[in-house]
Amino acid sequence: MSRPVSRATVVTAIVRKDLAEYASDRLWAFLTVMVLVVVIGMFWILPDNVNETITVGVSGLDQPGALADLEASEEGLVAVPFASADDLRAVVAGDADAWTVDGETVVVDRGSDASAPAGAEQADVSIGLAFPPDFIQSAAAGQTTQATVYVDAAVPDEIKGAMSSLVREIAFAVVGEDFPVDTTSPTEVFVVLGEDRVGNQASARDAFRPIFVFLILMMELFVMASLIAKEIQERTVTAVLVTPATVGDVLAAKGITGALSGLVQAVIVLVAIDSLSPHPVLILTLMLLGSVLISGTAMIVGSTGKDFMSTLFYGMAYMIPLLIPAFAALFPGTASAWVQVLPSYPLVRGLVDVTTYGAGWSETLPELAALFAWCVGLFGLGWIVLRRKVQTL
């Protein structure tokens, strides 16, 4: 009587075979390496800083130190002095260019033959504040006065509104006391809905990180789905199932192969793009769950596909919705409700929070829980679909 072979032995044998098959498939091996190289290269090419400065042209503020006070009043504000309101208006309207050299601003009409002064830097002025000549005196006397705000048509309404507030702040900064405010007017109150990332915006590298990670997971999906579809189409799985291997062993092995290959590739990328800090274990946990999520999806895709092209088609059909949260992370603000219910959302959100904003285990717990629930659901569904497929061969 032969001794029964252990489940671990069987599963290990299938995993080793799957990995060997993966490695020997030249197309997938090439694509995998290519995606890894491209992703890592693109990450380092992208800028890692955020330009949060607003350049404002100012005329009529001649008091010494006024512009410096103005810049100090608002983080990221750069004030460029203009000799006259007309120059300022022309520059904001796009009829002239402003060049700064040695603290002086030179305005050059776009239609003229004059060239930029030597050693000058162009000032990108899209907002202008033109103060009347008696602004300081009037403000100091507590009299009502009027400043003109020039804004380019492309400047968002939020910025236009902010400029009104800025004028009041300038008055305060210049005069050194509260600017008379009409008490009948509603006091301006900013209520930030969702996450307030002001002054803490993600750089292009940070914003693209989830997409890069998803490219790796996408490769895992296609490779796993392809391996599964091939095993079904060529009926090799039926030969495996007349040995001591059970359907459960085959499914467990596929899950492990998928999770392992996805995790290893993701770790390679995260190490190469220096993104495993500040919580490496937490990031690896997120990636492991992400790989399991994708493995479950690959089981569904692999069971559905009938050949290489249809597997590719179904793979794309399943991958696109999963990619949406990664693209949503490119844009500031809170993602739409329908994006938040996608299975990959907790993964993307968790990755962004941890790698970009340094969130820890406690802050990421809701995302981990949601991701775990999705993993159980999708992997379970993949298990059922693949089991049915295998049993009907």
Added chain:
Amino acid sequence: MTDNAIDAVDLAYSYGDVRAVDGVSFSVAPGEILGFLGPNGAGKSTTIKMLTGQLTPQAGTVRILGMDQRRQREQIQARIGVCFEEKNLYESMSGKENLRFYASLFGIRNPDTDTLLRRVGLADRGKDRVAKYSKGMRQRLMMARTLVNSPDVLFLDEPTDGLDPVSAQSIRNLIRQEAERGAAVLLTTHDMHEADELSDRVAFINEGRLYTVDTPENLKLEYGQRSVKVRVRAGDGVEERTVALDDAAAGDTLKAAVASAGLMTIHTEEATLEHIFIEMTGRGLGG
């Protein structure tokens, strides 16, 4: 408890409204080769799937080596070998790698792949990828894979399909060797000569029902004609005579024919398995 290697009792299986297998019962003893014959769609594959644990019978029981297929599946799988009709090998792997992988599923760490490959005539092609194998080579590798765990029960589905006559004969020899070793063999084939040559007994299945299980000799005696055909040279032509063996004068007639200088051939009028199958079921084996 019986000493049979395979015991199938009242097996039944339906795909929807289609009754694929209906009350099939038979047994195979250790060392016996049972030819399982029937046209496509007769229920052969479904029966084998139930015997090998790929399908759970909807009715009836399967015992392999005295063990219940439902309750002792894993112990059974460890001691059987299955050769499929479709060439389900891993094409990107070499012949040796295929054998090593299947051996590892049985917990065999260092399989003697060289011996296995030599037995099927692939000793010098073991390192080649299966994708480069011809149809016949794949079939031979399938046979080697079936033997990787030295099984006590073999299920062979068209094992010589696509092979040249020499390779087919070597596979038949291999099957005989396995039976001589003590393995029970359930052999499905469309080649009636092969079934006749290899099988200790044959089973006829058609439309899900088993018609008979008996030795080829008994079937031929029961369904064949007891007659001899004699061909003698007569002048410039050939004269052919059929001698009924039950005829009282048969002995004298045959003696005279043998003594005749013009005797060319004497043939028994034995029925073929295909003729018997058609007579029993009213349907050919071809389709």
